[in-house]
Amino acid sequence: MDRGIPSSQSQLETPVLELQGVTKSFGGILAVKGLDIVLHPAEMVGLIGPNGSGKTVTVNLCTGVYPPDSGLIRFRGVPIHGKPPWEINRMGLSRTFQTIRLWGRMTVLENVMVGYVRFMGSSFLGSVVRAPLARREEAKARQAALDTLELVGMAAFAHKPAEDLSLGQQRLVELARALVSQPSCVLLDEPAAGLRGELVLQLGEFLRWLLKERGTSFLVIEHRIQLVMQFCSRVIVLNYGEKIAEGSPEQIRTNEAVIAAYLGRRRGEYGRSPNGSVLARDL
């Protein structure tokens, strides 16, 4: 199966995203413990694990929602821990959200255009009085937003308020908002939740197309194990904030620690989780 550039080749380049010994705790609870993750250019990596294993915290740490307690986070070789979120985004690291978070009272087009702000350097006054530079930028942002909406099949809804869309549609708009500025790395937090069955496969194909055409890297958190197993070249498994396994989908499928983490839950040791049992069945 085609999984993008082979990892041996991409390892020669600077990693797009690199976490070294990242630790974060919330009021005495260790959410992420000594985490090491490396993401190479044009690579799609799956990040899985039972509920509460620290997947979303990892994404929040990378995008600057809160700083790590200790450890290093580098984006294309530049340390980014402690930087404000907008600076990290403007370097080319974008993301989506587990629970959809569009700006509800703005139109779909406006939502996506805000995502383009990375390339809009015009001053406050310039953009208010529509100076020539600002007008050019505005036109570019508009075109980029419409093009991206066309890619995800949502261009027909460009002028609707975002809150009027269905959840699945909002999911796609959020994806467009993350992709409009052509970031070099996108962290996707459950991109397929709320999408119909066929659309999940299409989403996988779409991400793979982006990876090939634009060299975008993806870190995908997903409970629909099909997407991870079929499209990711590498899978990282978290449990209680620690990496318990890393390897190709085949290796993960047969990894004892992973099976124990998921099946242990099934026996009722930590409470039953529907997501956990789905994975266990698929494994």
Added chain:
Amino acid sequence: MRKLWPRLVRVQSLAGATFGLAMGGVVLVALGCLVPFWIHVDYYLRVLVYAMVNSVIALGLNFAVGVTGQINLGQAVFVGLGAYGSAILTQKLSAPWVASVGTAVLAAGIMGAALGWISNRLRGPYLAITTLAMNLIFYLVASHEVWLTGGPMGIRIPRLNVPRLFGVELDVRVVYYVVLVALVALFLLGRLIYHSKVGRAFRAVRDDETVASLMGVNTVRTKMWACVICSFYGGVGGVLYLLTFRFVAPSEFTALQSFRYLAMITIGGLGNLSGSILGAFFVTTVPEFLRVVQGYWDVILGSSILLILLLFPKGLGFVRDYLSQLVRKKEVEERWTGEFRLPRAS
């Protein structure tokens, strides 16, 4: 003349208005120009001017509260800075009028930047209480520093010292047109801001600040600008207030007045610019109509505000939204197939 029309159309599209709405606005302004010809009682005209001054102030407040979501219970401070600033500079320091107005608005703007700095450190109720405290401090200073502000008696500007406009004495009829022009200009400026990159950032911060920052919006700078715009409009409103009444006193800039401005934008609809003007006219003119019922007008005004918000939770601005829907061309809605559309070339 041939070149003028495309330019006008361009201004209209830049301000994000449909053709029909723009025409409606032009008709409204034209009607507004005619009003002084059929209202002969200066008092009524003054009420209308006051409503327009309040519209300017409410527009600014709406940018902070309705568009960007930063609560501000101290808008009267900026109005007071504008009014007191120009009064003190012209009367006590006999500065030229234009320079004093510039300085007064600048002072309000700087105070707004301070508010922006605060709003980047405090949120929600904490920000609300801080702005309220700011208003209380301003009232105390204005009523106790007699050497500067004239104390509770305020500052009155004698007729002689009022600036002349093109050699015409500024009586209420002339002031009416000055304020009307200012209101139209500031409303258009507001629409330009609303539909620009900055306006989108404002609304993104209002709807979800965390996500805005994660998508590349510099939220610190954005909130700063929102507060500066709010105070700028407030300062200009203060200058216009002084021009209208030629009198300032601390009692006009109390926290209660700030709440009135808040009532205006809430009735008009938070985040709705044309609604702010409707709300300002409602809150300013209705008490004047209700003077006949003496002590009961508070009750009637209060309950009518409640009624409006119960019937139209999005405020009086719904009128404009409704009209814009009427004049908008019907869009043919494409059925959503729910498909990614990758370019064939790959």
